[in-house]
Amino acid sequence: MSLTDRTKPTDVALNTDLYELTMAQGFWESGLADTQACFNVFFRENPFGGGYAVACGMGQIADLVENFVFDDDALSYLGSLPAPGGGKMFKQGFIDYLRDFRLHVSVWAVPEGDIVFPREPMVRVEGPIIDCQLMETALLNLVNFQTLVATKTARVVQSAQGHPVSDFGLRRAQGPDGGLAVARASYVGGASSTSNVLAGKIYGIPVFGTHAHSWVMAFPSELEAFRAFAKSSPKNCVLLVDTYDVKKGIQNAITVAKEMEAKGERLAAIRIDSGDLAKLSKLARKEFDEAGLPYVKISVSNDLDEYTIQSLFAQGAPLDSFGVGTKLATCDPQPSLGGVYKLSATKAQGADKWTPVIKLSEMSYKRTIPGIQHILRFTDAEGVPVGDMIVDDSVARDTTSTIVDIMDSDYTYDVSGYESHELLVQLVEDGRRFGEQQTLEQSKHRCREALMHLDPAVKRFLNPQFYPVGMEPGLAKLRSDLAREERAGSGRHTLA
Amino acid sequence: MSLTDRTKPTDVALNTDLYELTMAQGFWESGLADTQACFNVFFRENPFGGGYAVACGMGQIADLVENFVFDDDALSYLGSLPAPGGGKMFKQGFIDYLRDFRLHVSVWAVPEGDIVFPREPMVRVEGPIIDCQLMETALLNLVNFQTLVATKTARVVQSAQGHPVSDFGLRRAQGPDGGLAVARASYVGGASSTSNVLAGKIYGIPVFGTHAHSWVMAFPSELEAFRAFAKSSPKNCVLLVDTYDVKKGIQNAITVAKEMEAKGERLAAIRIDSGDLAKLSKLARKEFDEAGLPYVKISVSNDLDEYTIQSLFAQGAPLDSFGVGTKLATCDPQPSLGGVYKLSATKAQGADKWTPVIKLSEMSYKRTIPGIQHILRFTDAEGVPVGDMIVDDSVARDTTSTIVDIMDSDYTYDVSGYESHELLVQLVEDGRRFGEQQTLEQSKHRCREALMHLDPAVKRFLNPQFYPVGMEPGLAKLRSDLAREERAGSGRHTLA
Numbered sequence: 001m002s003l004t005d006r007t008k009p010t011d012v013a014l015n016t017d018l019y020e021l022t023m024a025q026g027f028w029e030s031g032l033a034d035t036q037a038c039f040n041v042f043f044r045e046n047p048f049g050g051g052y053a054v055a056c057g058m059g060q061i062a063d064l065v066e067n068f069v070f071d072d073d074a075l076s077y078l079g080s081l082p083a084p085g086g087g088k089m090f091k092q093g094f095i096d097y098l099r100d101f102r103l104h105v106s107v108w109a110v111p112e113g114d115i116v117f118p119r120e121p122m123v124r125v126e127g128p129i130i131d132c133q134l135m136e137t138a139l140l141n142l143v144n145f146q147t148l149v150a151t152k153t154a155r156v157v158q159s160a161q162g163h164p165v166s167d168f169g170l171r172r173a174q175g176p177d178g179g180l181a182v183a184r185a186s187y188v189g190g191a192s193s194t195s196n197v198l199a200g201k202i203y204g205i206p207v208f209g210t211h212a213h214s215w216v217m218a219f220p221s222e223l224e225a226f227r228a229f230a231k232s233s234p235k236n237c238v239l240l241v242d243t244y245d246v247k248k249g250i251q252n253a254i255t256v257a258k259e260m261e262a263k264g265e266r267l268a269a270i271r272i273d274s275g276d277l278a279k280l281s282k283l284a285r286k287e288f289d290e291a292g293l294p295y296v297k298i299s300v301s302n303d304l305d306e307y308t309i310q311s312l313f314a315q316g317a318p319l320d321s322f323g324v325g326t327k328l329a330t331c332d333p334q335p336s337l338g339g340v341y342k343l344s345a346t347k348a349q350g351a352d353k354w355t356p357v358i359k360l361s362e363m364s365y366k367r368t369i370p371g372i373q374h375i376l377r378f379t380d381a382e383g384v385p386v387g388d389m390i391v392d393d394s395v396a397r398d399t400t401s402t403i404v405d406i407m408d409s410d411y412t413y414d415v416s417g418y419e420s421h422e423l424l425v426q427l428v429e430d431g432r433r434f435g436e437q438q439t440l441e442q443s444k445h446r447c448r449e450a451l452m453h454l455d456p457a458v459k460r461f462l463n464p465q466f467y468p469v470g471m472e473p474g475l476a477k478l479r480s481d482l483a484r485e486e487r488a489g490s491g492r493h494t495l496a
Numbered sequence: 497m498s499l500t501d502r503t504k505p506t507d508v509a510l511n512t513d514l515y516e517l518t519m520a521q522g523f524w525e526s527g528l529a530d531t532q533a534c535f536n537v538f539f540r541e542n543p544f545g546g547g548y549a550v551a552c553g554m555g556q557i558a559d560l561v562e563n564f565v566f567d568d569d570a571l572s573y574l575g576s577l578p579a580p581g582g583g584k585m586f587k588q589g590f591i592d593y594l595r596d597f598r599l600h601v602s603v604w605a606v607p608e609g610d611i612v613f614p615r616e617p618m619v620r621v622e623g624p625i626i627d628c629q630l631m632e633t634a635l636l637n638l639v640n641f642q643t644l645v646a647t648k649t650a651r652v653v654q655s656a657q658g659h660p661v662s663d664f665g666l667r668r669a670q671g672p673d674g675g676l677a678v679a680r681a682s683y684v685g686g687a688s689s690t691s692n693v694l695a696g697k698i699y700g701i702p703v704f705g706t707h708a709h710s711w712v713m714a715f716p717s718e719l720e721a722f723r724a725f726a727k728s729s730p731k732n733c734v735l736l737v738d739t740y741d742v743k744k745g746i747q748n749a750i751t752v753a754k755e756m757e758a759k760g761e762r763l764a765a766i767r768i769d770s771g772d773l774a775k776l777s778k779l780a781r782k783e784f785d786e787a788g789l790p791y792v793k794i795s796v797s798n799d800l801d802e803y804t805i806q807s808l809f810a811q812g813a814p815l816d817s818f819g820v821g822t823k824l825a826t827c828d829p830q831p832s833l834g835g836v837y838k839l840s841a842t843k844a845q846g847a848d849k850w851t852p853v854i855k856l857s858e859m860s861y862k863r864t865i866p867g868i869q870h871i872l873r874f875t876d877a878e879g880v881p882v883g884d885m886i887v888d889d890s891v892a893r894d895t896t897s898t899i900v901d902i903m904d905s906d907y908t909y910d911v912s913g914y915e916s917h918e919l920l921v922q923l924v925e926d927g928r929r930f931g932e933q934q935t936l937e938q939s940k941h942r943c944r945e946a947l948m949h950l951d952p953a954v955k956r957f958l959n960p961q962f963y964p965v966g967m968e969p970g971l972a973k974l975r976s977d978l979a980r981e982e983r984a985g986s987g988r989h990t991l992a
Contacts, residue, residue, distance in 0.1 A: 015672045017691035018705030026728035077697040085731030129714055140667035141675060171636035172832040175677045176511045178670030179637060195513035201573040209514030214839040217853045218625055232522035235581030244856045244982050275858025330831030336668040336822045343710040357713045360740045362771025486740050
């Protein structure tokens, strides 16, 4: 845990897989340190069996790039590492090279909060190959998980039908950073607040929370515990009614609500954290209404996710807000996005043109897309996205408005007649933040807008409609040619 | 991400759910700040459908307690928070109280690396109730995930049959801390190394890694890429052979291995990251053996877990080492342990005896165990654990060696004739580390020893045998009495 282990901001350069450094040393030694490269971050399947993902983490990429230095501490650690076969793992010359190293990359990305689909370049990095390689792990560590959480949250918020959802996941997150990432990304994805105080302080996210079962157990009776809490937090009073028996808990909460009314105060809500939430919330609503307390809201928690909330509303549960913890923080049942970072083009020092490259692998679904990729998003007159086209400006462009499917090049989509806009925006130029960076509130707003315009068929949980994403025909042909040449040849890129 | 967000060690006090602070304010205002409390961390079910868990994270509890302060920055943030109903959330007097606050708790825990079972007090915290409450979230954040990862790793290592397993999970972890926690806990659970360089530096864990597909794609041909890597890292040379075509990759690796031999060097291994790992590894072994290169090892990666590795060996795959990433870092398919922190006893200021308390909840499986709990672990003559008994010394002890099942009090286990030892060890006394803390290497060693002594029937993946854990009969009776009184009464603890 960095909070107990005293990590420091410059440790970001070591927040990496070792192979990035052994490769960097290799590039440096092979004289390829200044070869230019283009890498793309993408994922292969939408998470949770859904129809889309919410891009997130992009708002922290510029910080990552600007903070990326190897301090003395880092260099002395790297210099001390033994090679498994004897001697040192890193040569002194390479350690010296890292001493003044800064990332001279330029970065483009899907705007944080916008919708993104499989195979699209969610982030594109261009720069010296050694720089691109050194930032790979930290970048994936940043965008993989936040994109997953923002997507999960968008689904939970959709199921909550406009009622507020609060992130309660810190205790089940992967350490302090895991908790911060959950709070940040869930806020972008539509959560209204978080229980995580540090996230509140760092990101300015509204914080939410009242009391636990232990509060009730610490007093001689539940009624005394409720009274003490109402006295201490009259303007922030949500009473947890299920420590012993929800029916009695509701009665005790009504007693305290009446006492608060007499003082001109209002009980904000009760929370139920166990049992049949549908049945118990109906009972609570009835009791509070009959007691003349229609304004007391009902909040629930306990292993919630988009499906539980959907089911609760289907049963007519009168719910006003949701605390979603474990399944949000761990993105249950799919705890990873599987985003990868793949090389798509290189340019030797002095060359004036990019050479597109592909990786074939043993599995055809792992074949990459070559080139300097952009995304054109086509939208209809209402602003609803209808298809995304991956284009490479270095390729002779086809003039038709045809998108070629990525997995099956015989399959195409016609987007003629639709407007399009360039989706990727530049975040970093030559290692420095470029232009105004989107604020967290802007990311949240963008997500809300993007989801509002997204076809409901793409948003539904069960068998969502496939959103067309493919390549511009010229790029599709290039990819196909490269794959055939690579398979036929001796492993040589014919364009190199 | 704390590495980009510039968190600092003292932020640990804010790494908490808001309700811990609203409750703390309530305790402070109600004059209960000095009421003593006893809380226990436990989980309700073994993860992954297995028969045990590996306790982990305990080695960082003392740091957490000693670092826990509210600095000016934290206090000014808390002082600025609005209450939802108007005014401030926290009173100035409470903020002032926090200014000089230190945790005056004492902590006992299952030794890191030892085996732990459902319902047992994995960590026991005693101290002023306000202190116990304020550290809840950070403590759960520390031990929940690390226990889960250590357990997952123990399973993966078991499936690897003595061959080394390396943690490759950083890029799929929840930010830098998630990656650090994965590396640390997987090392305790039996991993030999990690790809995470920062974890290597902070914890002294051996680091491992060589090159990625992008290395191969950056050169005009795979053969040239392999040669360049062998030249740059001759003492740490593992060649990834599946960028284009594994069969050709193997031939290129053989060519380079021969060239290395001619220089008195040795190719350490190849790695295969896609395709049918069983079939391809057999092919590779055959080719290397026929080429007179029997020493070249075969390493595999690509979405591995304990079941895939088990299946690969069942197919006779000649594998030497494993890189396990996503499914280790995310603990797929169970990304959370569900550990909770529950109050089990209170002691008013000036009182000389603890008052045991329980939480009933709407679900009987959520009923807690009262009292100041210890664990006696019974072992046979070979040191194999046969059953754990939760005891409370404040309760009149039954003299028989009977363990009463937690879920069904009519069910008992007889442990007469077995030796027993006290499992929990003290880590913290009155806010300061107590005695010598176990090192990470000692935790790793303890885990290996504990797993070696554990009954194989408890360790198997499919339908593992249930390991008996229960209560001493006097404690079982106390729990039963408290539950009946609580249900019958008006919510009043009769012992208070």
